[in-house]
Each structure stands twice: as C-alpha cells, then as structure tokens.
Amino acid sequence: MMSFFATSGHRKCLKALFIVLTLLVSQSEKSWADTATADVSGFCYSNQPAEIRRCGEAADAGSATAQIVMGQRYRDGSGVPQNLFLAKNYLSQAAEQSEAAILILAGVLLGSEYAEVNDFGAGLEWLTRLSNSNYEPYQRYAASWLGNIHYWGWYGVERDTSVAAHWIKLGAELGDPESLELLGNLYLSGDEVPQNYALARETWRRAAELGSDHAAYSLGLSFENDRHGDRDFNAAMYWMVIAAKNNYGMAQFMLGQWYERGIGMPQNHETAHMWYNIAAAGSNAELFRSMRDGLASSMTNAQIARAQARASSCMASDFEHSDCQIPDVSLQ
Template sequence: MMIAAKKVPPKFMKKFLFQLSCAIGFACLSASAWSGIKEARTAYAQGDFASALTQIKPLAEGGDAESQFFLGELYEKGVGVVQDNKQAMVWYTKAADKGNVDAQFKLGSRYSARGTSTDIKAAVLWLRKASLQGHADAQFELAKLYSANPSPVHDDSAAVLWMRKAAERQHGQAELELGKFYASGKGVSKDSRLATIWYRKAAESGLSEAQFLLASALETGSGITQNIPVAVEWYVRAGNQGDLKSQIRLAKLFSTGQGISKDESQAAGWYMKAAEQGDAESQFQIANLYDKGEVVPRNFAATLNWLKKAAEQGHLAATCNLASIYAKGRGVIADPPAAVSLYRKAADQGYPEAQYNLGWMYANGLGISTDIVQAHMWFNLAATAGDKDALKNRQLAETMMSRAQLETAQALARDWLAKRR
C-alpha cells in the first residue's frame, strides 16, 4: 500500500522557495566573488593596481567581506587609489563587522598604535574578536595590551591567558614572552623550569632573543641542567643573527675559557662583531688587541680608532688610555692639553687612574699650569679609591705645600666627594 505524501501548506512552500533562492543566489555570488578576488589579487601581484581596484571595488560595495578587507588594504597602501587612511578604516570596519578575522586584527592593530585610552579599548574589542577566531597574531597583540602597565586595560591574568593561547599556536614571540612571564612571575607563579621550556620553543623557531635567554639559562643552570658547551652553541646561533648580548658573552667565554676551551682568536672575532655594533667595552677590548698585536696584527691606527669610538661613548678606561696616548705622543703628535681634557672627563666620573694622571699633569705643569693644590686634590681622591701610586704622590705633594694649601686641597676633595654622593 502506497503512503500518500502530505500536502505542504502554500505559505510554507513560499518560505522554502524564498530561502532556496537566497541560498542559490548567495552561492552564485560567493563563487563570483571568489573568482573576482582571485583575479584582483593576481593583478595586484603583477603590479596592475588599477585592474585590481576595478575587480575588487564592485565586490566590496556588494558586501563581500574579503573584498572589503582587500579594498581597505588598497586605500591604506595607496595603490590603485589615492592613499586614504580614513577610507581604509571604513572598509576594514565593514569587513570586520561581517566577521573577517584579518580585518578585525587590522582594526585592532591600528587602534592600538594610536595609543589613547579610548583607542586602546577599541583595540581590545577588535583584537578579542579576532582572537576568539584563533588568530595567533591577534592573541599575541591582545596579550601585550593586557600586559602593558600603565594601561586602561592592564590585566596580568588576561595577558597570560592570551599569550598562552598564541604560544600554543606556535607563535614564536608569544612563546618568548610567556617564558619571560614565568621567569619574572608576572601573572603566574615564578617557575624558571617552565620559562626555559618556552624559551627553547621560541629559540627553535629562530628568535635570537630567545636563543640568548636559553643560552643564559644553560650557562648558569637556571631551570635546566648547566651545560656551557651547549650554551655556547645557542649563543653562536643568536650571535650570528646579530644579537649583541650573545656576541659579548661569547667573547668573554672564549677569552676566559670558562667551561670551554680558551680561544683568543674566537674571542677577538666576537669582540669585533660587538664592537662594530657599537658596544663600547668591546671597542675598548679590540683597541687593546690591536695595541698588543698578539692575537691580531699590531695596528696603532686601529687602536686609536677604536679607543676614540669607545671614549666618545663615555668608556672611562678608553678615555684614560686615549689621554695617555696624547700625553706621551705615542704614535701621534703629543698634545698635553688634549690629554688633560680627556683625563678630566674620566676623573670627574670617579675613575681612579684618570684622577691620578690628572694630578700628575697638575703637579708637573703638563698641558696646564702647575697647581700643587689641584694635584693634591686629585691624588687624594685616587688614593681614597685605593691607588697606591696616588697615595705616595699625595704624601710627596704635602711636603711642598703650606698648611693653608693643604687645607684648601682637602676641602676641595671633600666637596667633590659630597657632590657625588
């Protein structure tokens, strides 16, 4: 026996047909939009921005979210159209309102860059929407906003939550920052072991800062078994990427042979890399190497060059050594007044060797008028810091001074010390 089909009421049939037609229309529109977006992106990649605009604008005006995002990018970059950040924000907002995750992230980043309290809150709104869709970059940026302090949205717990989500998606920067959270105890219980675990993940993704931090942990045994040779391997990976701290640490490890074979040549190489990046201490060390001529060929011009670079950055030992070169005329025309000026710079910052030498210049009238009171003052300060030669010369100067001169010199030394406490 055949079962008769029930008759569908006309009003339900009309509703069904309307929904079906909408679905078919949407599918056709989506297929058309996809084809148009593909052609627009091909034109864009080929540098044909005008064609890209022609293809994408009707689709964006028709409500396609991806096209709206693409059009926003064209306005932001000013390709195919006159650059217009306001129009870019308009189209990004249209796309973001339709759930386009890239537009939501873009809006969040743009609002975040503005930095006002209102904009930061808007940034959190859009970044959160993108984050909830699993956008790792958005999760990372959202975590940074929550982590910032002062901030209208500061929340360490939320920062950890979103940083962890981004890190679990293998976002390298998030892995690094999560490691720092555990190292400092920010928003979580301090845990050097977990810090090292996250540093390693970030280090393996190639981040030089993470490689340095992992190397530091391995060198000191913080949160991980101490292993200096492996630490050196990570320092090398970071140093080869230009990480200054790693280059400096490698130079010191190779020069001292701490936990590894001593290698002055390797040390010199890493000091040079760090010096070329502007590290004053490394510049000073390179100057000394060229001056001694044991590891690298002796080169006084290079010595002078690197001492000047370090001294210009306020490196006290370099300043004092440079002064000595001018005082003695070693490799250059003697210039005692220049030497006095350099000694004074270092002496005024409390460098005992410079204080002693400035006292000597005053005592002997080199580059400056002889002044036994000033000589005693500087010998006194250097002697107070433990310089034995200064102590002897202070005693010698006292034999040439009147009681009034001695009292004046001692008062000058007391005043100098008082001003620096």
Template sequence: MGLRKFFEDLRQQRGAGAPGEAAGEALVAERMALAYEAAEANDYESALAIWGPLAHQGVARAQNNIGKCFSDGLGVDRDSALALRWLTLAAEGGDPVGQRNLAEIYFKGEGVQANAVRAAELYRMAAEAGDGPAQDMLSWMLVEGEMIPGDISDAKRWAEAAAAQGIVPAMTRLGMMYHNALGVERDAAAAARWWDKAAALGDADAQAMLGAAYQLGAGVPRDGVAALMWLLRAQAGASPLAEPFIHPTFAALSVAEIERAKKLANLPLPEPA
C-alpha cells in the same frame, strides 16, 4: 660584563628591537619586549619561555639571551656547553651582542679551549656592527699586543668609536694613549680631558690619573685640593694607580686643604666637562 651588562643589552633590545625585526615583525618585537620586562623583574623562567620559541625560529637576539642565561646561571643552572651552543647560533645569525658574548667565552676559555685569536675575530665582527663594548675590548687587545698582534692606530680608532658610545674604559684608554704618546703626539691636555670625562662617570683609574695630573700640573692647572679629591675617589674605587701620588699630595697640603678635599670627595660626582 656580567649581569649589569646583560640588562644593558636588554634595554637596548627594548629601544631598538632584536635582529630579525627589520621586516616589520611586530609580533617578535612584542614578545621580546615582554621577555625584557620579565627579565627585569628577575622572572627568568617567563623570559626563557618567550625566548625559547623565538630562538628556535631563528631570532638571533633570543638565541643570545638564552646563551647568556646558561653562561651566567640566570633562571637555569650554569651550562657552558649550552651557552656555547646558543651563543654560536646567535653569532652566526649576525647578532653583534651574541658575537661579543661568544668572544668572551673564547677569551676566558669557558667550556671551550681559550682562544684569544678567535675571540678577537668575534669582537671585531661585533665592533664593525657597532657594538660599543666589543669596540672597547678589541681596542684593549690591540693596545696590549700580547694575545694578538698589536696595532696602536686601530686601537685608537676603536677606542674613539667606543668612547663616542659612552663606554667609559675606552675614554680612560684614550687618555693613556695621549699621556704615553701611543699612536699620537704626547698631549697632556688631551689626556686630562679624556680622564676628566671618564672620572666624572666613575672610572677609578681615570680618577687616579686625573688626580695625578692636577698634582703635577700636567695638562691642567696645578691644584692640590682637586688632586687629592680625585685621588681619594680613586682609592675608594680600588685603583692601584692612586697609590704613588696620594701620599705626596697629602704631604703638600694644609690641614684645611685636606679637609676640603675630603668633603669634595664625598660629594656626588660632577658632570663631565
């Protein structure tokens, strides 16, 4: 969740406004929009000059943005202490993005002792406020059950919430849950449907699993060309899940079929089903 995620959060600000604008704070909305435009143009000095006064006025999203800049070194030198300070203020101010970014700091132990339990608490706060990436991360932690107690039912609920917001790893995870019968009845067709959605959106692990499904005829009709096409995409995306399947798939196809699969793998991704 680095620079790309930061810009996605900024785009949400432009469309939905920052916390604290519900009372009709048009000036705050206008200033935040100007800061967004500056940040998009890589003019972080101007963006920070706008966010600074707003942050001191208690605008939680501005506090988050400053904290994220210090965390990632955007327009300022990296400073984990200042990142922690500003993100804590944003989280305490009720900003779900600030809660998620603070959770990431605790999860990674950047400038603070790593604390997965505290990270999960913050991810849950943000998830309950509707933040898709936080819902996805909380789902992953609940599935793994290593850093916090596992809860497959809760993991599925949060993965579904994140997937509904277009969070691609959550779609892949749901496919895995149906594939492995985690909290649900094993359902190869449902697994393949989730992998198809995520694969079409570029997730390499989903592409690998969808390719394997086509190779085995699990939840989808057996189709060696489609299998190889998805496995080649997954391999190009560095998914280790493709390796056990790609060589047997090559071996089962004719030269003409292999060439067709390679051509398909080089085409733009298809639309999600």
C-alpha cells in the same frame, strides 16, 4: 690589572646587554613568530594576576611572545615567584621561534648564580647562532659578547685571542663600541693583527666616540705616555675627562694620579684627593680609598675637608660645578 678590567668589563657588558634587551624586544615584537595567537601583548604586559595567568596559558600553548614575557617574569620575579628554572624553560622554547629570546636566554644561561641553571656551552651555541641573524643589532650584540668571552676568558672559557679576534673584527665591522675597543687592544699588542700603535689609537677613538668609556680611558693613557715620542697631554686630558665625567672609575683615579704627581699640570694634592674621593664612590672603592688615604697623610685637615666638599659638589652637579676645576681642553 688585567683581572680588574676583565671583571669590570664583564659587569659592564652584562649590564649594558640587559638594558638594551627590553628595547630590542619591543622594537622587534612584530617580527616574532607567534604560533598560538595573533596578539597577546594586550594582556601579557598587564600586571593583573588574571592577565598574567592568561599570558602563561598562551605561553604553554606555544606563543613566543608570551613565552618571552613569562620567561622574563620568572627570571625577575615580576608578578610571579622568581623561578629561574621556569624562566630557562620558557625562554628556551621561545628561542626556537624568536631571535629576540636568544639574547635573554643567553643572559640566563651564562649569568645565573645557580649551577643547575647555568649552561655555558648552550649559551655560546645560542650566541653563535644569533651571530648569523639578518637583524644587525642582534648580530652586533652576539659578536660583541662572544668576542669579550673569548678575549677575557669569561665563564670558565679558556682565553683565546685567535677565536676572540674573529668575533671582535665582526663586531667592529658592525660598529660595536666594545668590539672596537678590543680591536684597539689587539693592534696595541699585535695579537692576531699586525701591531700598529696608530691604528690602536684610531680604533679606540672610534669606540670612544660611540660611547666606550674604557676606550676613552685607553686613549687618554696612550697620549699621556711617551712610548712613541708623541706625547700630547692636551689630548690625554680631553679623553680622560670624557671617561671621568661618565663615572668611569679608573679615569677618575688616573686624574687623581696626574694631579698628585703633577703630570702635565701643576701638582695639586687637594684636587687629587677630590678625584680619589669621586672614584671611591663607585666600583673598586678599596683601591681608590687606599690611594686617597695615603695622600691624606701629607695634607692638612682643612685641605681634606675642602677636597671632600668639592667632591660632593662635583658629583651632585654631574661634574658641572666650578669646584670640579676641570680644565677646558679641546682637540687641536
């Protein structure tokens, strides 16, 4: 199970990082060191071929803003033929002037499918440098990424919880939800921090409130089990539903498990099948389909048809349709 979470968390971290990059870049544009021209945004953000060429000339003349834009264009093949080598070159130049470029460069160095472009060591060095930024969002994203890399052992880096804990604690102090989630894991296991189940839950709660679906899922599981004699299925359902509504596949799968087995609620194979269907529409579909199909062997064709229809209605309504039959639970 650890390998699944590491893989899905890896994809999630990369996706979230790339989503915020454009926002971070646009918000910090005025702080970029731009040595060649005072303002290139008027033509660098145009999709006209002549303006793209003009932006390339500004990048070659040393404009950090233009180098970032051209690096992204060559990375994505936007207005120019995709060329990750040129993307890496432009972004490497920009990173010497602009912290905004470091995040994008790290994505190319660590996430490229091409061995000739990948440079994990340089990627880690750039992220470590960025962790000392005076701009808190950059510091937070760098700490989060470094914590995940060393905690899960991404990119061929040997898993090291002692190194990971340093970055996880920094990210948690800065309010990063993924770092808080991992800090909760450390409290649960007792790695590098004193084992404390109550602190694990509290840290997961903070992460969940900041948007971490995996933390909400972990909270749901912690309240469902009876490890410390404090089982609270109302709280378990509350947090699991939050993650499930955000399309976190493992939470949807777990709701299916609870309904199939009658854990904390009356057994209901049709509703269990519905949740397995919803989970199978996302990632890790093979596992979820196998659970759904195994359950289907004990159901009638009419029950299966209703479960499938309910799953469709539930997903189409963003989990608001009455077919979802989501329990109305709240924290006491």
